Amino acid sequence: MDRREFLESIAGLSALLPGLSLQRAFAEALHARAQAATSLRTLNAAQDAAVSCIAEILLPQTETVGATQVGVNRFIDLLLTESILEHDRDRFLDGLAAIDARSRSLCGAPVASARRQDQEALIRSLDEALPARSPTRAEQAAIDREPMTAERGYELLKRLVVFAYFTSEPVAKGLIDAPIIPGRYDGCVSA
Amino acid sequence: MSAPEPSASVYDAIVVGSGISGGWAAKELTEKGLKTLLLEAGPPVVPERDYVEHVQDYSLPYHGYGNRRKLQQEQPIQSQTGGCDEWVSKWFVNDRENPYDNDADKPFLWIRGRHVGGRSLMWGRQVYRWSDLDFEANARDGVGVDWPIRYADIAPWYSHVEKFIGVSGQAEGLAQLPDGEFLPPMQLNCAERHVRDSMSRRWGRERVLTIGRAAILTQPHLGRAACHYCGPCWRGCITHSYFNSIGSTLPAAAATGRLTLRPNSVVAEVLYDPRTHRASGVRALDADTLETLEFRARVVFLCASALESARILLNSKSTRFPTGLANSSGELGRNIMDHPFGAGAEATIPGMEGHKTFGNRPNGIYVARFRNVTDRHPKFIRGYGFQGGGSRARWERGAREQGFGAAFKNSLLRDLGPWHVWLGGWAECLPRADNYCTLHPTLKDRWGVPALHIQCTFGPNEHELLKDMQVTAAEILEAAGARDIQTFNEELEPGLCIHEMGTARMGRDPKTSVLNGWNQAHDVPNVFVTDGACMTSSGNQNPSITYMALTARACDYAVEQLKHGQI
Numbered sequence: 001m002d003r004r005e006f007l008e009s010i011a012g013l014s015a016l017l018p019g020l021s022l023q024r025a026f027a028e029a030l031h032a033r034a035q036a037a038t039s040l041r042t043l044n045a046a047q048d049a050a051v052s053c054i055a056e057i058l059l060p061q062t063e064t065v066g067a068t069q070v071g072v073n074r075f076i077d078l079l080l081t082e083s084i085l086e087h088d089r090d091r092f093l094d095g096l097a098a099i100d101a102r103s104r105s106l107c108g109a110p111v112a113s114a115r116r117q118d119q120e121a122l123i124r125s126l127d128e129a130l131p132a133r134s135p136t137r138a139e140q141a142a143i144d145r146e147p148m149t150a151e152r153g154y155e156l157l158k159r160l161v162v163f164a165y166f167t168s169e170p171v172a173k174g175l176i177d178a179p180i181i182p183g184r185y186d187g188c189v190s191a
Numbered sequence: 192m193s194a195p196e197p198s199a200s201v202y203d204a205i206v207v208g209s210g211i212s213g214g215w216a217a218k219e220l221t222e223k224g225l226k227t228l229l230l231e232a233g234p235p236v237v238p239e240r241d242y243v244e245h246v247q248d249y250s251l252p253y254h255g256y257g258n259r260r261k262l263q264q265e266q267p268i269q270s271q272t273g274g275c276d277e278w279v280s281k282w283f284v285n286d287r288e289n290p291y292d293n294d295a296d297k298p299f300l301w302i303r304g305r306h307v308g309g310r311s312l313m314w315g316r317q318v319y320r321w322s323d324l325d326f327e328a329n330a331r332d333g334v335g336v337d338w339p340i341r342y343a344d345i346a347p348w349y350s351h352v353e354k355f356i357g358v359s360g361q362a363e364g365l366a367q368l369p370d371g372e373f374l375p376p377m378q379l380n381c382a383e384r385h386v387r388d389s390m391s392r393r394w395g396r397e398r399v400l401t402i403g404r405a406a407i408l409t410q411p412h413l414g415r416a417a418c419h420y421c422g423p424c425w426r427g428c429i430t431h432s433y434f435n436s437i438g439s440t441l442p443a444a445a446a447t448g449r450l451t452l453r454p455n456s457v458v459a460e461v462l463y464d465p466r467t468h469r470a471s472g473v474r475a476l477d478a479d480t481l482e483t484l485e486f487r488a489r490v491v492f493l494c495a496s497a498l499e500s501a502r503i504l505l506n507s508k509s510t511r512f513p514t515g516l517a518n519s520s521g522e523l524g525r526n527i528m529d530h531p532f533g534a535g536a537e538a539t540i541p542g543m544e545g546h547k548t549f550g551n552r553p554n555g556i557y558v559a560r561f562r563n564v565t566d567r568h569p570k571f572i573r574g575y576g577f578q579g580g581g582s583r584a585r586w587e588r589g590a591r592e593q594g595f596g597a598a599f600k601n602s603l604l605r606d607l608g609p610w611h612v613w614l615g616g617w618a619e620c621l622p623r624a625d626n627y628c629t630l631h632p633t634l635k636d637r638w639g640v641p642a643l644h645i646q647c648t649f650g651p652n653e654h655e656l657l658k659d660m661q662v663t664a665a666e667i668l669e670a671a672g673a674r675d676i677q678t679f680n681e682e683l684e685p686g687l688c689i690h691e692m693g694t695a696r697m698g699r700d701p702k703t704s705v706l707n708g709w710n711q712a713h714d715v716p717n718v719f720v721t722d723g724a725c726m727t728s729s730g731n732q733n734p735s736i737t738y739m740a741l742t743a744r745a746c747d748y749a750v751e752q753l754k755h756g757q758i
Contacts, residue, residue: 059600066600075254083258120596127593134591137681159590166586166603167254172247175604176586180245185420185550187378191607 040073042080042089048073049112050096054154055161057123064175067161070168076160091144092160095153099126102150126154202228202451203753205473205488207458207503210309212722212738213494214436215352217444217452219746220492225753226449228486229441230456230475232495233305236282236312236437242427243278251277272302272687274313278426282306282313288637292644299527299645300686301498307454309496310689311435311735313425316406316553317578318358319732320349320369324564328619329728332572335526335622336698338727339708342369348740355443356434356739357412359554360404365396368559368576368732375409376402377554381546382581382610389671390558398561398667403554403578406434406736415439422551433553455479457638460507461491461516461718469717469758470516476638490717490749490758494742497527497723498628501694502643504720505630517695517712522705524629526622526693527647528729533681534657535577536664537613538673547583547607555580558614558667560731562659571655575618575731577664584608614667616660619731620685621652622693647685690734692723710745717758721745 040048055067067073080089099122103111107118114122129151135143143152165171203225206216217229248254257277262270269275269283284303293299304310323342330337346369353372362370379387379402387400407424408417415438416430424433431438444450455478462485464471472487493500501524507516515523558577562568586603594602626647634642649657661678668676685691698704701713710725712718721742723734730737752758 058595060597062597062600064600064604079253079256083253083256083260085259085263088259123595127595130591130593133677136679162586162589162603163254163256166589167248169249171604172249180247180421182420182550185377185418185548185552187380187548187552188384188546189549191545191547 040077042093043073043077046100046110046112047093047096048077050100050110051076051157051161053112053119054099054123054157055165057119058158058161059165065170067165070165070170072161072164072168075164075168079160079164087144091148092153092156094148095150095156098148098150098153099157102126123154126151127158130155130158200228200486201472202226202486202488204228204490204492204749205230205486206492206494207473208232208309208493208495208499208722209307209436209441209452209454210304210494210496210722211311211314211436211735212742213309213492214311214440214444215739215742216492216494216721216746217450218440219743220750221444221447221449223746223750224449225490225750227444227451228488229444229450229452230458230473230486231305231307231309231452231454232457232478233307233309233454234478235307235454238427238429238431238437241281242429244421244423244426244428246278246426253277268300269302271300272689274425275302278423279313289642290634290636291642292631292634293646297646297648298684299647300684301643301645301691302686302689303496303499307441307452308435308437312427312437314435314735315733316424316433317557317733318353318356318360318371318404318406318736319557319576320371321345321730321732321737322367322369324367324560325728325730325732328573328730329622334572334728336696336700336703336727339697339699339704344708345737345740345744348744349736351743352736352739355413356406356439357408357415358404358406358736359402359409361401363399363401363559365399365559367564371404373404374412377405377407377409377552378402379556380548380552380581381543382540382612383556385540385543386581386612386667386671387556390667393670394561398558400556400558400577403557405554407553408432413439418553420550420552422553424553456484457640458495458503459638459640460503461493463507463509463512463516463715465509465511468511468715470715476640478638481638489753490719492742492746492749493718493720493724494722497692497694497726498643498645500720500722500724501628502630502640504695505628506641512714517705517714517718519714520702520705522624522696522703524694525624525627526696527626527628527645527685527691528620528622528693528726529647529685530620530688530690530729530731531618531649531653531657531683531685532615532688533683534660534679535579535613535615536661536668536676536678537611538668538676540581540610540612540671540673542672543610544607562656562663568659571652571659573619573621573652573656573731575616575656575660577614577616577660577667579612579614581610581612584611612668612671612673614664616656616664617688617731617733618653618656618660620729621650622696622728623650626685626693628694645686649685690723690729692726692729692734695720695724696727697725698727709748710741711748711758716752717749719745719749 107114361376505515560574562574695705
């Protein structure tokens with residue numbers, strides 16, 4: 001854990017648990033990170049660092065919870081381990097490697113260890129390359145046959161991060177909180 | 192419902208399949224006094240235990256993403272339809288246990304549910320009457336054989352069904368899409384109203400957008416509660432607010448005291464008695480023990496679905512019917528149809544960002560067929576209807592939208608995104624003899640019943656319809672001032688619309704059809720087939736209400752025939 005990660009962890013824990021002392025919060029943060037690292041079953045430490053870093057840049061903690069606080073990395077690891085087809089899992093991991101390779105080439109370090117402004121510049125460049133529309137099935141099949149790129153890897157990761165974050169209980173229940181049983185339908189009301 | 196009696200027992204009627212058609216057959220036959228055995232291949236469904244419409248994403252292990260490896264292993268075909276999700280993949284068959292095959296270059300996707308209630312649990316709930324534009328189509332175009340019935344024959348039965356199941360919809364007075372017995376319609380949303388009004392200004396009554404006509408209650412109806420707008424009907428409905436067999440027809444049948452429902456009963460063949468020239472009953476297998484069971488009855492209704500009913504008949508071989516029961520015409524298993532769909536256009540509608548919807552309407556919009564209604568298109572016959580709807584993209588847009596950071600997150604949390612409208616066509620499929628199924632020579636299902644080989648492709652007319660629906664959907668959206676209009680054609684395989692039909696078609700001539708105008712086998716008068724197998728053409732409307740109406744009509748006829756000793 002570097003200084004930046006430490007400060008972010010403290011900030012997150014402090015927000016959640018305001019009564020904690022700084023020292024205790026640091027210990028908790030280290031413990032939580034160790035727990036998370038040992039519980040991951042597919043992502044190695046470097047891959048997890050990349051996922052967590054990009055997820056938090058995409059959906060950072062603000063006055064509301066951020067991606068890492070809701071465990072986006074752990075959920076993605078669960079999907080990669082149990083659900084996502086092996087071929088797609090390998091493509092995803094190749095994508096992470098491609099992002100890190102791009103980061104090394106542009107910023108001199110893997111994305112998780114790059115300077116904050118370099119991380120954001122990298123993400124901005126990848127984000128601007130997102131396709132404007134969903135591919136057709138035929139286009140998707142062609143894409144899946146091509147070598148993995150950082151752009152494609154980012155596209156896959158962003159999709160999973162957004163899904164993992166917004167379907168997590170703290171966000172779906174705590175922040176969006178749409179009624180499960182609305183009881184009526186109105187087709188046009190003021191937003 | 193009474194417990195199953197020993198398998199040698201004689202019933203008045205046997206109904207095979209408890210889905211949308213079988214449920215209706217059970218209801219009508221029992222209510223008309225027949226002691227009826229309803230055989231269902233799959234297990235019971237208990238709403239209090241099995242319905243999951245209120246289970247939220249985060250309560251599931253994969254938040255609705257599903258265990259794709261398990262699906263790939265056990266349900267590679269079923270999981271290609273959207274409804275086979277993390278909530279209710281349990282209601283779709285295990286493809287390994289229920290195999291079939293097709294030529295590698297002619298994929299056909301056969302989506303099946305084997306449980307009490309069948310696919311009526313997961314169906315789309317859209318109900319549209321046919322008109323004489325449909326019943327006269329084959330005769331007019333010289334395609335296939337003529338329907339032996341016309342709209343006037345089925346119209347009272349549409350009413351009979353609609354009054355029971357409860358259909359919400361808007362009367363529009365369109366000849367090609369007759370109005371029914373409607374409960375109050377659901378509301379169109381802001382974007383849909385805008386598109387409707389734009390269409391009206393541009394095309395008048397030629398292209399009409401209306402709210403979907405849906406078997407979902409907008410007010411309490413026959414003891415069932417009105418919809419509470421939770422959204423995902425296909426995961427069950429504890430208040431029985433949408434129509435399915437479990438909440439409606441089966442309780443009605445059970446209330447007569449004349450229904451015996453036997454789940455886990457895989458019917459393998461209809462038994463034929465050469466002395467009487469009648470079916471004597473069915474042979475089934477207990478799904479759990481594989482014990483062979485025989486049930487006897489005076490009349491047999493096959494309602495197992497178009498391909499399953501064909502399979503049972505093809506497997507019912509005898510000296511009199513060496514290629515399958517009631518197959519003297521050779522048409523059994525032929526003329527498979529399924530609606531081509533998955534093509535149309537989508538766009539954003541600017542200018543209504545200050546408005547949103549409240550509640551989750553489990554229904555979309557419908558644009559009635561406008562091709563080849565009053566004129567003739569130079570490139571194709573028949574037509575299509577559009578389904579679709581308007582919505583705001585909410586957080587889901589974040590997967591594709593550019594942006595990151597606090598502003599991006601807050602935007603996804605707080606802004607609903609632009610209004611988006613899509614229109615997709617559901618087109619008519621022509622009957623062709625070279626779209627067929629046969630019994631596979633060696634492949635069998637888990638219960639030892641021969642599997643099907645299915646051969647089905649879309650022809651030039653279907654492809655022209657798919658092309659045209661992209662053009663006209665874009666025209667409609669353009670007329671509404673939409674932006675970013677994108678046409679699409681997913682080139683979906685036949686079968687995926689889950690409207691497979693036509694394998695034992697009705698017709699006047701026993702030489703060219705399997706069933707007569709009463710859904711009665713020409714060759715074996717106490718055998719009726721009232722599921723999608725009976726369809727002589729496909730129309731472009733969702734077919735379930737026509738199956739239900741034909742079933743009720745056939746039951747009425749069969750009971751009269753039994754009373755008069757005619758069968």
